[in-house]
Amino acid sequence: MSSSTAYRSLHDPDLIEEYLFLVGDGDEDGATDFAEALLDEGVPAQRIMVDLIGGAQGRVGELWAANEWSIAREHAATAVNERVLATLAGRVRSRPTRGRITLACVDGEWHGLPARILAELLRMDGWRVDFLGASVPGPHLITHLHQTGPDAVALSCMIPTRLPRAHAAITACHAAGIPVIAGGRGFGPGSRYAERLGADAWASTAEEAVTRLASDWPPPPAPEFPTEFLGDEEYTHLVRSRPQLIDTAMQRLAAAYPAVHHYSEHQREATMEDFGHIADFLAASLYIDEPQVFRDFTAWTASVLTSRSVPVSALKAGLRLIRDQLIDFPKATTTLDEALTDLTSPAVPPPPTTH
Ligand code: B12
Numbered sequence: 001m002s003s004s005t006a007y008r009s010l011h012d013p014d015l016i017e018e019y020l021f022l023v024g025d026g027d028e029d030g031a032t033d034f035a036e037a038l039l040d041e042g043v044p045a046q047r048i049m050v051d052l053i054g055g056a057q058g059r060v061g062e063l064w065a066a067n068e069w070s071i072a073r074e075h076a077a078t079a080v081n082e083r084v085l086a087t088l089a090g091r092v093r094s095r096p097t098r099g100r101i102t103l104a105c106v107d108g109e110w111h112g113l114p115a116r117i118l119a120e121l122l123r124m125d126g127w128r129v130d131f132l133g134a135s136v137p138g139p140h141l142i143t144h145l146h147q148t149g150p151d152a153v154a155l156s157c158m159i160p161t162r163l164p165r166a167h168a169a170i171t172a173c174h175a176a177g178i179p180v181i182a183g184g185r186g187f188g189p190g191s192r193y194a195e196r197l198g199a200d201a202w203a204s205t206a207e208e209a210v211t212r213l214a215s216d217w218p219p220p221p222a223p224e225f226p227t228e229f230l231g232d233e234e235y236t237h238l239v240r241s242r243p244q245l246i247d248t249a250m251q252r253l254a255a256a257y258p259a260v261h262h263y264s265e266h267q268r269e270a271t272m273e274d275f276g277h278i279a280d281f282l283a284a285s286l287y288i289d290e291p292q293v294f295r296d297f298t299a300w301t302a303s304v305l306t307s308r309s310v311p312v313s314a315l316k317a318g319l320r321l322i323r324d325q326l327i328d329f330p331k332a333t334t335t336l337d338e339a340l341t342d343l344t345s346p347a348v349p350p351p352p353t354t355h
Pocket of ligand 1: 050053054055057058059060061062074078108109110111112113114115117118154155156157158159160181182183184185186202203204205206207209277296297300
């Protein structure tokens with residue numbers, strides 16, 4: 001296979017599926033050999049990392065969402081992907097010729113692999129990268145910045161519930177005088193949320209970030225950073241009353257959705273976790289004033305529950321139980337009503353992205 005054939009074939013779903021089989025089988029050596037063979041054939045490491053490893057990781061999530069793979073299998077597959085990425089990174093050495101970058105996932109953000117892919121691409125492009133990994137608490141990030149004095153902070157947020165923490169981190173980086181490039185699906189389909197939270201730049205993919213940082217950094221100072229807390233009274237109430245909201249909803253659930261009487265302990269725990277996600281996504285959507293964030297989440301949750309034989313009516317009952325406790329909060333109730341209307345339409349819309 002010539003390198004150009006290999007390059008094209010990385011977009012071939014069969015190639016990803018072949019690699020995915022090895023990843024799903026927990027075959028670390030097989031998956032590593034597969035990726036190294038592509039590298040030996042001349043496929044750029046960047047392409048293998050983004051298209052093969054990143055592409056397979058997205059498929060892993062789809063299989064989990066469709067209830068075909070267990071969470072344990074997903075975790076095992078992620079671990080294999082991480083090992084393959086590390087092996088490739090070890091094979092492609094590069095000397096730092098540019099500045100220094102700190103790359104971190106926002107506090108509470110456990111999707112570490114996409115950020116790790118970006119870290120490797122930046123390193124290969126000549127940056128010295130301090131990769132701090134998943135879930136970096138704000139104060140520790142700032143201490144690190146004071147110790148290392150980087151030229152940029154790259155902040156990864158894959159899940160919108162972490163946006164309030166992302167805002168705090170961006171504000172703190174600015175106070176330390178360091179510009180921030182933001183990225184990851186949590187910042188939304190475009191740059192809007194990143195801009196609203198005061199990020200200096202945003203990129204949708206790791207490659208776009210590499211180009212941006214190589215050609216246009218540091219960016220001209222933004223005219224004004226929205227440094228103040230964005231959350232309003234509704235957001236604050238929701239965050240403070242989160243435990244009570246969930247407890248009350250759990251207590252009332254059996255009356256609203258009698259099937260709960262037959263739930264196992266595990267099902268009850270999963271339901272409680274789901275209430276937590278409902279509260280967190282609602283809070284995030286209030287924080288950045290984007291109801292769509294919550295509506296995307298409920299559409300996706302409905303499809304995940306359906307693949308686990310839980311009817312949409314269960315989710316609707318849960319949403320109403322939260323709504324009933326928030327009747328004094330107009331933005332929250334409107335958002336919940338919109339989500340409920342979405343779920344009432346004849347076909348629940350497909351999830352916006354995959355898990
Ligand atoms: C694997 C996975 C997980 C794994 C993560 C394992 C790990 N160590 O990374 C686990 C199981 C832990 C997980 C947990 C959860 N997940 Co998840 N997960 C995924 C999944 C399937 C893949 C993520 C991934 O690695 N993709 C591959 C990368 C390469 O994709 P990518 O986005 O294209 O990456 C590029 C860009 O994002 C960009 N980028 C990333 N970071 C940065 C940073 C900067 C600065 C820049 C410029 C660019 C940039 O560069 C990357 C490379 O090009 C996604 C769905 C998907 N298809 O992506 C959901 C997804 C991210 N998860 C989601 C959810 C909801 C959850 C959970 C809440 C599920 C739950 N019910 O518990 C938890 C939350 C955990 C937490 N608090 O962080 C949602 C997020 C919702 C949303 N955005 O609206 C997604 C989108 C699925 C969905 N459709 O809803 N998840």
